[in-house]
Amino acid sequence: MNGIEIDGFSVDREEFPASPEELSHTMRQAFEADAAMIPVGGATKLHLGNPPRAAHIALHTSGLRGVVEYEPDNMTVSVLSGTPLAELQSVLRGSQQFLPLDPPHPERATLGGIVSCNSSGPIRFRYGTVRDMLIGVKIAHPDGTRTKAGGKLVKNVTGYDMCKLYTGSLGTLGVLTELTFKVQPLCDALATVLIAYPSIHAALEAAQQSMKSGLLPDAMEAWNREALQAVPYPAANSGSPWVLMLRFGEVDAAVRWQVDKLKEMVQGSPGEILNTLSTEESEQFWEKAASARDAPFPGEEALVKCSVLYQSAAETARQMQEAGQRLGARTSLFCHAGTFILYARYLWTDSEPGAADEVRQVFQDLRRQTTSAGGHAVIEKIRPEVKNAIDVWGYEAPALEIMRRIKREFDPKGLLNPGRFVGGI
Amino acid sequence: MKTEPKPKILRELEEIAGSNYILHDPDELLAYECDGLTHHRSLPDFVVFPETTHQVSRLVELARRYRMPFTARGSGTGLSGGATAARGGMIIETSRMKRILEVDAEARAAVVQPGVINMEISRRVADAGFFYAPDPSSQIACTIGGNIAENSGGPHCLKYGTTVNHVLALSVVLGDGEVMELGGAAADPPGYDLCGIFVGSEGTFGIATEIRLRLVRTSPATRTLLAAYAHVQQATETVSDIVAAGIVPVALEMMDQAIIKAVEDSHYRAGYPRDAGAVLLIELDGLDAGLKVREEQIRALCQANGCAEIRVARDPAERAALWAGRKGAFGACGRLSPNMYLSDTVVPRNRLPEVLSRVYEISKSHNIRVANVFHAGDGNLHPILLYDEKDPHETRRMLAACADIIEACLAVGGTLSGEHGIGLDKRDYMDRQFSEEDLRAMTKVKRAFDPEGLCNPDKVLPRRAGCGEAGRWDPKRLPEGAWV
Numbered sequence: 001m002n003g004i005e006i007d008g009f010s011v012d013r014e015e016f017p018a019s020p021e022e023l024s025h026t027m028r029q030a031f032e033a034d035a036a037m038i039p040v041g042g043a044t045k046l047h048l049g050n051p052p053r054a055a056h057i058a059l060h061t062s063g064l065r066g067v068v069e070y071e072p073d074n075m076t077v078s079v080l081s082g083t084p085l086a087e088l089q090s091v092l093r094g095s096q097q098f099l100p101l102d103p104p105h106p107e108r109a110t111l112g113g114i115v116s117c118n119s120s121g122p123i124r125f126r127y128g129t130v131r132d133m134l135i136g137v138k139i140a141h142p143d144g145t146r147t148k149a150g151g152k153l154v155k156n157v158t159g160y161d162m163c164k165l166y167t168g169s170l171g172t173l174g175v176l177t178e179l180t181f182k183v184q185p186l187c188d189a190l191a192t193v194l195i196a197y198p199s200i201h202a203a204l205e206a207a208q209q210s211m212k213s214g215l216l217p218d219a220m221e222a223w224n225r226e227a228l229q230a231v232p233y234p235a236a237n238s239g240s241p242w243v244l245m246l247r248f249g250e251v252d253a254a255v256r257w258q259v260d261k262l263k264e265m266v267q268g269s270p271g272e273i274l275n276t277l278s279t280e281e282s283e284q285f286w287e288k289a290a291s292a293r294d295a296p297f298p299g300e301e302a303l304v305k306c307s308v309l310y311q312s313a314a315e316t317a318r319q320m321q322e323a324g325q326r327l328g329a330r331t332s333l334f335c336h337a338g339t340f341i342l343y344a345r346y347l348w349t350d351s352e353p354g355a356a357d358e359v360r361q362v363f364q365d366l367r368r369q370t371t372s373a374g375g376h377a378v379i380e381k382i383r384p385e386v387k388n389a390i391d392v393w394g395y396e397a398p399a400l401e402i403m404r405r406i407k408r409e410f411d412p413k414g415l416l417n418p419g420r421f422v423g424g425i
Numbered sequence: 426m427k428t429e430p431k432p433k434i435l436r437e438l439e440e441i442a443g444s445n446y447i448l449h450d451p452d453e454l455l456a457y458e459c460d461g462l463t464h465h466r467s468l469p470d471f472v473v474f475p476e477t478t479h480q481v482s483r484l485v486e487l488a489r490r491y492r493m494p495f496t497a498r499g500s501g502t503g504l505s506g507g508a509t510a511a512r513g514g515m516i517i518e519t520s521r522m523k524r525i526l527e528v529d530a531e532a533r534a535a536v537v538q539p540g541v542i543n544m545e546i547s548r549r550v551a552d553a554g555f556f557y558a559p560d561p562s563s564q565i566a567c568t569i570g571g572n573i574a575e576n577s578g579g580p581h582c583l584k585y586g587t588t589v590n591h592v593l594a595l596s597v598v599l600g601d602g603e604v605m606e607l608g609g610a611a612a613d614p615p616g617y618d619l620c621g622i623f624v625g626s627e628g629t630f631g632i633a634t635e636i637r638l639r640l641v642r643t644s645p646a647t648r649t650l651l652a653a654y655a656h657v658q659q660a661t662e663t664v665s666d667i668v669a670a671g672i673v674p675v676a677l678e679m680m681d682q683a684i685i686k687a688v689e690d691s692h693y694r695a696g697y698p699r700d701a702g703a704v705l706l707i708e709l710d711g712l713d714a715g716l717k718v719r720e721e722q723i724r725a726l727c728q729a730n731g732c733a734e735i736r737v738a739r740d741p742a743e744r745a746a747l748w749a750g751r752k753g754a755f756g757a758c759g760r761l762s763p764n765m766y767l768s769d770t771v772v773p774r775n776r777l778p779e780v781l782s783r784v785y786e787i788s789k790s791h792n793i794r795v796a797n798v799f800h801a802g803d804g805n806l807h808p809i810l811l812y813d814e815k816d817p818h819e820t821r822r823m824l825a826a827c828a829d830i831i832e833a834c835l836a837v838g839g840t841l842s843g844e845h846g847i848g849l850d851k852r853d854y855m856d857r858q859f860s861e862e863d864l865r866a867m868t869k870v871k872r873a874f875d876p877e878g879l880c881n882p883d884k885v886l887p888r889r890a891g892c893g894e895a896g897r898w899d900p901k902r903l904p905e906g907a908w909v
Contacts, residue, residue: 073669073775074804096671118613129613131621132590147866148859153771155587155803155843157576157625158851158858159885160867164589164621168613185671208531212554214645216712254715307611310531339612340532375611395615398605402873403617409869422616 004040004058006420007051007384011038011058018063020080020140020177027175028144030057036418037142039171041113042084044105044294047303047381048117049170049420050392059175061112067091068178069152076152078136078180081112097183100127102286104294112176118168121290122219122247125338127184134163136180141173142411152180165406172421173410187249190218190282191259194274195266196240197222200335201314202270203244207337208310210246213265215258219247220337221289224321227332227345230292231285238274244337245289247282293334293343300353302329302346302382304363308375313340316370320344323366327359328352343380356385367394395422434491434900438473438515441483446474446521457516460501460508461563463764464814465849469496469510470898476521478596478604478634485632486602488515488879494898496881497632499540499568502561504767505848507574507627511883514898517632519570525549526635533640534593534610539570539633543577546638555640558585561844562752573633576625578844580676580751583802584710585641587844589624596635597623600875610637622870627846628881630874644710647675648720649738649747652727653701657681657785657797660703661778663730664801667707668774670726672719677802678706678751684758684798684809688750691757695750698734705801706751754798755809761796762811768827770834771843774804783833784808791826793819805843806834831857847885855887 004011012035017023030037036054040046041061061082068078072095079088085099085106092098102121103114113119115137120129127133136150149162166173197203203222210217222244248258259276266273277285293303304323308316317333320342324331329346336342353359359382367377371394379392400423407414407425419425438447448454449471459466470493475481488495494514501508510516519540527536530553535546543564546557560579561567567577573595578587585591594608608620623630654660660679667677680688685697685704697704707723709716720737727735738744750757758765772780781797784806788795799807808830812823831841831854841851841858855864868886871878 071773071775073665074773075668075671076773120613128586128590131618132586141866145862147863149863149866151840152773152838153804153840153843154774155578155582155771155800155805156840157578157587157844157846158841159847159855159864160870161576161589161622161625162866162870164618164624165870167618167621169617185673211642214712216642216644250712251715251718253718254712257712257714305613307609307613309529309610336612341612376609376615378615393615397616398603399607399616399619402599402605402619405873405876406617406870409873410866 004038004043004046006038006046006055007387009052009055012056014058014060016060016063020064020138020146023059023064023175023177024140024144024146026059027140027142031143031413031415034413034415036415038417039116039175041082041110042105042108044109045113045117045119049417050424051384051387051419052417053419061110061175064177071152072097074152075183076135076154076180077183078152078178079111080178081176082110085109085111085114092183093186096186098186099181100133100184101130102290104291106290111179115167115176115179116169116171122221122286122336125220125336126218130167131164133181134167134179135182137163137166137176138178139166139174139176142413142415146177150180154182170421171417172407172425173416189252189255190247190249190279191255192245192247192277192282192285193259193262195244195271196238196274197242197244197271198240200242200317203242204310204313204337206244206266206269206271209265210262213261215261217246218249219245219286221245222335222337224333226330227292227334230295230332231288240272243274244271247286293332293345297347300348300383303380304344304366304377305380306342306344306366306370306375306377308340308342308370308373310340312373312375313342316342316373316375319366319369323362326362327354356389359386360389363390393422437487438471438484441480441487442473442475448472457498457501458509460498460503460506462504462506462848462850465506465509467509467511467513469516470513470900472516472518474518474521478598481517481598481632481634482602482604484515484517485598485600489601489877491900492879494879494882497570497574497628499571500566502563502567503571503575503846503848504769505842505846505850507846507848507881507884508571509849511849512897519568522634528553530555532610533642534637535640536635536637537569538635539568539573541569543567543569543572550640551643554643556643557591557638558582558641559588559591562755569636569638570633573624573636574626574628575844575846578800578803578805580678580800583677583800584673584675589621591639592620592624592636593639594637595620595623595633597631597633599631600877600880608637627848627884629871629884631880646711646713646716647744648709648716649744650707650720650723651697651736651747652705652707652732653698653734654703654730654732655701657703657781658778659730659732660705661781661801663705663727663732664777665775666726666730667723668802670722672722674707674802675710676706676708679797679799679801680704680706680751680754681797683761683794683796684754687757687761687796688754691753691760693750693753693757695746697750701733706747751798758796758809758811762794763813763815766810766812766823766827768806768808768810768830769842769845770831770839771803771805772834772837772839774802776837777801777804780806780833780837780839784830787826787829787833791822791829793823793826800843803843849884852885852887
């Protein structure tokens with residue numbers, strides 16, 4: 001993967017270390033030369049973060065690839081950080097297990113990148129996120145020093161939980177070289193029920209209702225019509241404004257029980273069942289759905305992630321849609337209906353995107369609304385010109401001071417992904 | 426004997442917390458010289474009982490002015506010396522901060538103060554169809570604040586994860602008295618996961634004064650099975666087989682013969698088969714339709730390993746009785762010897778049978794009686810070493826056995842602690858598991874949170890990795906200007 005470019009910055013040099021030792025050596029040299037380093041895995045999330053202050057060397061992890069140790073009877077796996085998620089999943093599948101993470105582009109996204117960016121997808125509702133399954137790390141710090149933390153134990157309170165610190169740290173404290181996860185058994189059966197609703201409010205209420213009725217779904221997603229078009233799956237496209245998708249995974253009898261119970265619940269509600277997908281259909285559907293918010297698009301686009309509480313989720317969806325109108329863009333809304341994370345994908349298909357200032361204003365307004373509802377808004381993808389005018393993270397809490405101190409402790413020269421993380425870290 | 430400057434500090438402490446909420450008489454302080462780990466003792470100079478975050482913040486500011494170390498303490502049930510004032514100074518006791526501030530059913534969350542007793546939360550939210558999953562055996566007494574400090578586990582963590590998996594946000598008072606929020610109510614707050622690393626930092630980063638917890642929806646159905654075996658090995662093999670079969674029970678606990686007898690002889694009597702060499706307590710939850718299938722699978726695995734008897738709790742009362750025995754096991758052991766040391770290590774689950782055999786060999790070779798009750802599904806061993814602290818030879822043999830057990834666990838890729846923490850107890854073992862560089866990385870985080878090192882000093886990190894080892898706090902040797 002050559003020609004790495006981040007927010008308009010081209011790196012001067014690309015390095016492809018073939019081992020953690022080589023990576024550490026390369027980093028030490030860069031450290032001594034005060035060269036800014038940009039870790040790169042599958043390059044699926046280079047759009048995240050503020051523009052770097054400098055970008056001299058791209059550190060590719062593609063040479064750190066493969067499973068180091070897989071112990072199905074301990075349900076743990078250690079894997080080199082440059083391994084694509086799909087490659088790991090196919091190894092785990094051989095023992096009827098899997099790593100319950102479903103971020104976009106599993107065939108390219110590497111475990112190191114997924115951990116660094118804390119990527120997740122719909123099944124986080126049942127299985128949680130990286131922090132709930134990462135139990136060990138090996139990492140190379142900016143001066144080439146290598147450390148480890150955790151191990152292959154499913155329970156461990158020996159020393160500080162460094163795995164938590166590195167998860168979602170966007171490669172600003174070191175380059176991960178090896179990761180150990182606890183894995184889960186594959187479900188015997190899956191089913192997905194797609195239900196049309198006239199409004200997001202009704203869809204979210206139905207999701208709450210399903211939990212109160214004793215259902216235990218893997219995922220609950222509420223998407224608007226626009227969003228569903230990104231899933232080239234015939235059963236999903238109905239023309240209704242909102243579709244609620246519930247996935248169930250369990251032994252066959254328990255899956256069937258839940259599907260029946262849900263159908264019963266939907267009767268007499270504003271919902272209309274569009275389709276029920278079998279195990280195989282569900283697998284295909286969710287595989288496509290996972291990447292939908294980040295599907296390739298040739299033109300101008302933006303991706304915003306708002307996290308809120310249940311009480312304000314429907315209102316936030318409306319505000320995100322309204323932002324799309326102001327931007328003159330087509331708006332796809334992907335809402336995790338159980339965790340209240342909403343992604344808005346803005347595509348400029350028929351119109352020219354506005355000037356950077358106008359776009360910035362729209363996102364600032366959206367952020368103000370989200371923040372006043374107790375949430376936060378992160379701009380995950382937008383053209384560099386706009387990024388230069390707005391902090392994509394919008395994080396200014398007092399804890400930022402502790403974060404800055406941590407960064408200074410681990411990277412006193414500020415060489416790793418400089419400026420891309422919160423507060424200019 | 427009061428040293429001269431104390432009255433001045435006392436006046437200031439009283440001004441903050443009120444004179445009824447401070448202990449300083451050595452006789453009264455005696456109750457606070459250790460936590461559940463009784464062989465490490467150190468007397469604090471003061472114990473203060475604040476009621477609000479603001480008071481905690483002011484107390485910490487005062488401590489900073491006097492260069493006085495401080496240690497937060499909940500119910501003092503910890504087992505690694507985490508709540509012991511290693512260098513003296515002030516214990517900030519949280520028992521007055523015991524309000525459940527908010528329950529948000531839609532967000533599946535509750536906001537609580539640190540002095541809330543673990544069990545209280547599940548009790549409060551049960552009617553709404555929720556529970557709080559981490560359930561240390563001391564849950565009728567231990568506080569959430571202490572659980573946060575130690576990242577406590579418990580039997581039900583096998584399926585649901587430990588404390589850290591259930592903490593969404595924290596208000597904390599850091600070493601300089603500043604109050605800040607870590608994490609957030611809404612998902613995926615930007616920035617480093619400071620909330621995540623704060624949990625389990627054993628009070629060395631600051632004091633959590635408001636805690637937002639994740640609630641778990643109560644499963645529609647539960648099955649609790651008791652499987653009895655003639656031999657321990659058969660039980661541990663069953664555990665490995667259950668894990669290998671990809672079944673994740675809610676809890677998978679083991680008790681050996683010594684424990685079974687102790688429980689059955691005590692008021693925790695649960696009706697365990699007295700002549701069994703080991704029993705497994707297996708709990709499943711989920712949907713009734715799914716549990717039927719899982720139960721059959723588990724029965725088959727138990728039988729394949731020569732299980733002598735399987736019982737299924739028929740109603741909530743029977744289930745509660747089976748659990749009462751397990752949760753009371755440690756207490757029941759009090760009958761067996763004057764003192765006991767509860768060890769806590771974790772090994773990969775596929776190594777459990779061999780390591781447990783080693784534990785018996787080790788205890789035999791040191792002539793120390795051992796009883797085993799533990800979270801088998803997590804690979805989390807809890808050998809209880811029985812001794813009499815009045816017998817110095819036996820105490821030495823106990824400590825030697827304990828060291829050998831730790832080595833045996835580390836040898837198979839195990840870890841020093843699964844849920845009790847490092848505290849004072851195991852910090853000198855830290856360099857057996859971590860390199861100097863590994864420990865230095867941890868020290869960096871400690872420095873970022875607590876640059877002055879007053880926050881529960883001498884815990885977690887080994888002596889030489891810390892920021893210099895000072896002696897006991899001495900109010901007579903204060904820096905210039907400390908009195909102003």
